[in-house]
Structure formats: structure tokens, C-alpha cells
Amino acid sequence: MANSTNRHINVSSVQSVDRAVSVLEILARHGAAGVTEIAVELGVHKSTAFRLLDVLENRGLVEQAEERGKYQLGLGIVRLAGATAAQLDIVQEGQPVCERLAEELGETVNIAIADGDGAVNVVQTIGAAAITGYNWVGRRTPLHATSSGKVLLAFMPPDQRRNLLPRRLPRHTEHTLTSAARLREELVAVVERGYATCEEELEVGLNSVAAPVRSFNGSVIAALSVSGPAFRLTGERLPAVAARTAEAADEVSRRMGFG
Amino acid sequence: MANSTNRHINVSSVQSVDRAVSVLEILARHGAAGVTEIAVELGVHKSTAFRLLDVLENRGLVEQAEERGKYQLGLGIVRLAGATAAQLDIVQEGQPVCERLAEELGETVNIAIADGDGAVNVVQTIGAAAITGYNWVGRRTPLHATSSGKVLLAFMPPDQRRNLLPRRLPRHTEHTLTSAARLREELVAVVERGYATCEEELEVGLNSVAAPVRSFNGSVIAALSVSGPAFRLTGERLPAVAARTAEAADEVSRRMGFG
DNA sequence: TCCGCTGTTGCTTAATGCGAAACACAATGC
DNA sequence: GCATTGTGTTTCGCATTAAGCAACAGCGGA
Structure with missing residues (x-):
């Protein structure tokens, strides 16, 4: 583990994904946020946060807001939810x-x-x-x-x-x-x-x-x-x-x- | 890269997260699916698919259906979408x-x-x-x-x-x-x-x-x-x-x- | 009972994803 | 005008991390 502080017993195996989900939750809470802001909240390096956002953006779960450098939840989430709601x-x-x-x-x-x-x-x-x-x-x-x-x-x-x-x-x-x-x-x-x-x-x-x-x-x-x-x-x-x-x-x- | 076949130019950096999103999309498409089924569709080993599902389940984006061993999209997605819909x-x-x-x-x-x-x-x-x-x-x-x-x-x-x-x-x-x-x-x-x-x-x-x-x-x-x-x-x-x-x-x- | 099928779990390895530092670009201050 | 500080973005080498393997565990049907 990178830094000493391993908050709550981390049962989940795939840290990457875990953090990615955290990113989504942060965006859900804040509405929109920048790379640095998210990195701080996650307790990881800027570049790490950026890469996560990058993947999520490529997959449509996250999109860049009007203001340059602000990220927010994207349509992909809504589409997924549509499929969820059905069942x-x-x-x-x-x-x-x-x-x-x-x-x-x-x-x-x-x-x-x-x-x-x-x-x-x-x-x-x-x-x-x-x-x-x-x-x-x-x-x-x-x-x-x-x-x-x-x-x-x-x-x-x-x-x-x-x-x-x-x-x-x-x-x-x-x-x-x-x-x-x-x-x-x-x-x-x-x-x-x-x-x-x-x-x-x-x-x-x-x-x-x-x-x-x-x-x-x-x-x-x-x-x-x-x-x-x-x-x-x-x-x-x-x-x-x-x-x-x-x-x-x-x-x-x-x-x-x-x- | 694990196996030689690097399908479509993989721009995204964090493969783990990329695959996790694919899992979500597969579930959205199929409605419900088992570990093996997903593993096959992703082209990865069962255990890999399982761990991905495990994280997603712990974070509420995926949940196990009635039938043991079937996974489906969970409430977390709906909650995220709620936050999206607001904006x-x-x-x-x-x-x-x-x-x-x-x-x-x-x-x-x-x-x-x-x-x-x-x-x-x-x-x-x-x-x-x-x-x-x-x-x-x-x-x-x-x-x-x-x-x-x-x-x-x-x-x-x-x-x-x-x-x-x-x-x-x-x-x-x-x-x-x-x-x-x-x-x-x-x-x-x-x-x-x-x-x-x-x-x-x-x-x-x-x-x-x-x-x-x-x-x-x-x-x-x-x-x-x-x-x-x-x-x-x-x-x-x-x-x-x-x-x-x-x-x-x-x-x-x-x-x-x-x- | 056995077999085949699930999902689940250690273990080992090297590929992967991480952090530090460098870069580009804007907006601000002097 | 330039420097400064703040963004987001990119590169690169190292070791953490996550993939694959293989063995295990439940379940259902033959």
C-alpha cells in the first residue's frame, strides 16, 4: 500500500476500481470537481486521479463540464441506470x-x-x-x-x-x-x-x-x-x-x- | 499486456477500471450474468472477473440476484444517476x-x-x-x-x-x-x-x-x-x-x- | 455417487498502475 | 511586461498490484 493510512479494512482486492468508484461518488456529491480536488479527497497523486478520470471519461461515465478542467458525471451513468431501473x-x-x-x-x-x-x-x-x-x-x-x-x-x-x-x-x-x-x-x-x-x-x-x-x-x-x-x-x-x-x-x- | 491480442488501440491507461466499466456495460446489456459468462466476454480469467465484480458489489454498483451466482446492476448506479439527473x-x-x-x-x-x-x-x-x-x-x-x-x-x-x-x-x-x-x-x-x-x-x-x-x-x-x-x-x-x-x-x- | 458446472480463494510473477517530477497552458500578481 | 502560482496533462522508472493459474468448495443433474 502506498501510504501508511489504510482506512477501513480494505477487503476489496482491485484498488484501481475501488478508487474509480470513489471518484464517481465524489462527483455525485460535489456535482463537479477538478483533478486536484479529487486527488486530495482520494489521498492519491494528481496523476493517479487524472488517469482514473481519463478512463471514466473515455467510457462516458464522466464528462468534462463547460469550464475547462471540471469533471462531472456523464450520460453513461444515466444509461446504465436505465438498464438497472428496468430490472x-x-x-x-x-x-x-x-x-x-x-x-x-x-x-x-x-x-x-x-x-x-x-x-x-x-x-x-x-x-x-x-x-x-x-x-x-x-x-x-x-x-x-x-x-x-x-x-x-x-x-x-x-x-x-x-x-x-x-x-x-x-x-x-x-x-x-x-x-x-x-x-x-x-x-x-x-x-x-x-x-x-x-x-x-x-x-x-x-x-x-x-x-x-x-x-x-x-x-x-x-x-x-x-x-x-x-x-x-x-x-x-x-x-x-x-x-x-x-x-x-x-x-x-x-x-x-x-x- | 497479458496476451498478445491488444484489441482496438487501448488509449485508456487503467485497464482494471476499463474492464470494470465493461463489466457494468455487460450487465446492463444482459440484465444478469454469472462470473464465468462475464469472464468469457471480457476475455479474461474467471478470477479476474470475480475480483472486479467483488469490488463493484462492495461498492453497491452491482448486486447478487436471487439466484446464487448471478450478478446484476445495483442501486448504487441508480443513486449515482440521481445525482447526474439533478444536473x-x-x-x-x-x-x-x-x-x-x-x-x-x-x-x-x-x-x-x-x-x-x-x-x-x-x-x-x-x-x-x-x-x-x-x-x-x-x-x-x-x-x-x-x-x-x-x-x-x-x-x-x-x-x-x-x-x-x-x-x-x-x-x-x-x-x-x-x-x-x-x-x-x-x-x-x-x-x-x-x-x-x-x-x-x-x-x-x-x-x-x-x-x-x-x-x-x-x-x-x-x-x-x-x-x-x-x-x-x-x-x-x-x-x-x-x-x-x-x-x-x-x-x-x-x-x-x-x- | 459421480461428474460437471458454478463461484471462490491462495499463491506467484511480471505486468500494471502508481508517484515524482517535468511539461503546457491560463489566470493572476507585481 | 514578466514572473508566479495555479490548473490539467504527460512521461518514465520502480515496486506495488492485479492477473493468471490451479486447487477448493457448493450445487444440481445424470
Whole structure:
């Protein structure tokens, strides 16, 4: 090793590459930086930093900014990320988390995404305690009468939400919120709390809780929900279950690159 | 050099890093790959490929897939891209292209993005021939009565578009398309041709052409438009101008990571 | 059980990538 | 005007480093 200071136990074998990645991270943090600046931060010689930047530039991961001698992250990174995002599927990332939660709670866990004026379940795992094994995957549910839907509505851009909510909302049970104004009030609370609940508003005897799943850019892309029979998933149990639901949703968000 | 075959003139100095980038690109192409597969494609020994993957994995740029022994691009890439995207501003990338086009055509060139039920101009350069130096930047324009707006509508997800188009559209001049049905027909043509036109539909005596700007993932994120007085930017000149407009828009798209 | 296939890990060697110093080019100060 | 100090860039010789080999370890299927 060149200099004495071997910071944190260096497990990685290929130092060159390791440093190159550091260069990328430095650029990500600083936005743009010069050779010398990077060399100092890496603790290596200018020439070393330069060579690294040179390779990264030739490969398009880094490019020179307007100002001569300033480097910044390049399009190559974006292109790579495009390929990553494709396989960074909510289904793939969410499935294992849902399974764990379903096992822990014994209830059914779903992940739903917004699709026009409805929500579509794209992941479902059925907990051990679930009586009926009804398959909700692919099923469209109304946004105003489900906990997932409320989450999606609550974190939606206002413009978009406005277009999705007619003044009177279709009734499904006698608990369904049918007034847009009334629903809007609840959505404010949903953002506040970080989760939504639904008590027999879609089907009699069916309760649920949902929390938002975020993408790497912070936008809410899905809702993770736990649902079960009202007699077991009682109103008073909901807050406690909501906490676990939110944790799971955060875990999926992390896997999607958020935070 | 290890083996005799030094493929293409290797300018890059740090081979390790160069190969590491190749690994990333291979993973981007294949989606997921094993050590051996990558080693073969790189033309190096298994152990070499493994060590490269090891570093990249430790730094989060690569992660192991479900199936043991399969590697894929990781969240680190997405995080880096997030930092890139921040500075990958449409304004920054679009400005120089617009300036060139404005100089070439002598007309005013704008880039607009969708914002709810309107379009907002975020870049503007005024051509030499432009009489009036009116500033449109930040100004909101109706989607149905501008060429930019038509482009944005035309390439928008159908659900979203439906919510933005009431049956009757506000009239601005006697050429304004006020029927949603009629507009929809035109939008089909816009997608077909790859550009939209607008002849005195917003203001009398003002014509324009617009083409879509795409982001790295292919989605249309903005519209680049050329506008000028009807007596100079005549209806018959529009197709020719449209071609140049589309080229410029493509150039911006490329800068945003598309293609 | 064996074989073939993975990915993983020491070890040895020389190729590689490193650091020092020299160079080129700009911008600043005197 | 020139010198000075700051960039980024290039060259070159030395020894660190990373490649290749080969043996090991898991796994799955024949």
C-alpha cells in the first residue's frame, strides 16, 4: 500500500476500481470537481486521479463540464441506470418483503400501483391466518375505497388527483366515503400519519392499512397494504399494524433506491 | 499486456477500471450474468472477473440476484444517476441547441414542459429575425392551442390525457380547435409525423412547429418549438422547419441520455 | 455417487498502475 | 511586461498490484 493510512479494512482486492468508484461518488456529491480536488479527497497523486478520470471519461461515465478542467458525471451513468431501473421491478423487490410481513402478521399483504382512476395490485402474498385465498393480483380496485388507493391519492400531485375525483364517489358499503370533500380531509391525515386505513369501506368485514412506497427520486410509486377480516384486524389494532406496514414499505422503498 | 491480442488501440491507461466499466456495460446489456459468462466476454480469467465484480458489489454498483451466482446492476448506479439527473437539466442541455437553431432559422425557439393542464416554457432563445423580444419563459400556455402543447398531449399516457381534455376547449382565435374529438384526431397525426404545428390557434399571426424531447428512458419530457409570425413562418414552410426542429429536439434528447 | 458446472480463494510473477517530477497552458500578481 | 502560482496533462522508472493459474468448495443433474 502506498501510504501508511489504510482506512477501513480494505477487503476489496482491485484498488484501481475501488478508487474509480470513489471518484464517481465524489462527483455525485460535489456535482463537479477538478483533478486536484479529487486527488486530495482520494489521498492519491494528481496523476493517479487524472488517469482514473481519463478512463471514466473515455467510457462516458464522466464528462468534462463547460469550464475547462471540471469533471462531472456523464450520460453513461444515466444509461446504465436505465438498464438497472428496468430490472428494478417493484414486483421483484417487493415480493420478499411482502412474504416476510405476511408471515409475521399472518395476514394478506399487497402492493398496488396507480393506474388511471384505479389501483392495480401487482404483488400479493397470503398470510397463514388468511381464511380465503382470493387472488387480488391484477385486480383493479377503486382509489377512494381502499387503503392503498388512499395512499396513492394522498401522495399524488394535486392536479392529477383533482382530475381523478368526481364530487360524488361510488358507494360500495355503508362505510364508503362518497364525498370528495370528506375524502380530501382524510387524505391530508394520511400524508400526516404516513399511512392510510380502510374499515369496511370496500367490502363488509374487510379492513386494511397501507403505506407509501417511494422510488429513488422520492416520488410515491406504489402502496403496500395489509388486509384482513375486520374481526381480527380490528380498528384498534390498525395503528400497530400500520407501523409494521410502514416499515415494510420503507424497506421496499430502500430497495427501489430511495434513501 | 497479458496476451498478445491488444484489441482496438487501448488509449485508456487503467485497464482494471476499463474492464470494470465493461463489466457494468455487460450487465446492463444482459440484465444478469454469472462470473464465468462475464469472464468469457471480457476475455479474461474467471478470477479476474470475480475480483472486479467483488469490488463493484462492495461498492453497491452491482448486486447478487436471487439466484446464487448471478450478478446484476445495483442501486448504487441508480443513486449515482440521481445525482447526474439533478444536473442533467433540460435547461442546461437545451439552451445551446436552441441557440444554434435560433441562429440558423432566425426565429424564436422554446422548450416547454407539461405542468398539469398547461405547458410551461423553460428555455427560450430569440432569433435575429424576431421582431418582438417578448419573453415567454415561465409563461403558461394552453396545451390544445400550441404546437408544444400538442406534442406533450400527443405523447402523454392516454389516461392522463383524458383527464386533461374537457369535451369543449377554450377558444383563443377563430382557428383554435375547440372540439376534443377533433383535437384527438390531430394528435394521432402528430405521433405519426413526429411533430406538431399550430397556425394562428393561440394568437392571430403566430405560427409554430414543435417536436418531442425524450428522456433516457424514452418518455417524452418536453417539446422543442420554433415560432414566428405567420407571414414569415408560412404554412407551406412549416414541414421544412419541422424537420430541423425535430433534429434539434433529437439532439437534446441525446443529451438527456436517449438513444 | 459421480461428474460437471458454478463461484471462490491462495499463491506467484511480471505486468500494471502508481508517484515524482517535468511539461503546457491560463489566470493572476507585481 | 514578466514572473508566479495555479490548473490539467504527460512521461518514465520502480515496486506495488492485479492477473493468471490451479486447487477448493457448493450445487444440481445424470
